[in-house]
Amino acid sequence: MGWITVLLASGPARKALGLLLAALTIALFLMNLRRAGERTGRLAERLSTSEKTHEVQRQMLDAASRRPADRDALAQRMRDGRF
Secondary structure (H helix, E strand, C coil), X not given: CCHHHHHHHCHHHHHHHHXXXXXXXXXXXXXXXXXXXXXXXXXXXXXXXXHHHHHHHHHHXXXXXXXXXXXXXXXXXXXXXXX
C-alpha cells in the first residue's frame, strides 16, 4: 500500500485534508472575487471617461451648429454684440 492510501485511511488525516481543501477553495474564491471587483472598477472608470468625452463632443457639435454661416454673418453678429 502506498503512503497516500495509509494517510487517507486515517480519520484525523482525512479530516485535516478536508479542512485544507475547504480553506483552499475559500481562498481561491476570495481571490477571484477580488479580481472581479478590480475589473468592475476599471470598467466603471472607462464608462465615466467615455461619458465625459461624449458630453464634450455634444457640446462641440452644438457650438458648431450655432456658428455663423460665413464671414459676413460673423461680422454682423459681432456688430450686434451677440458673439
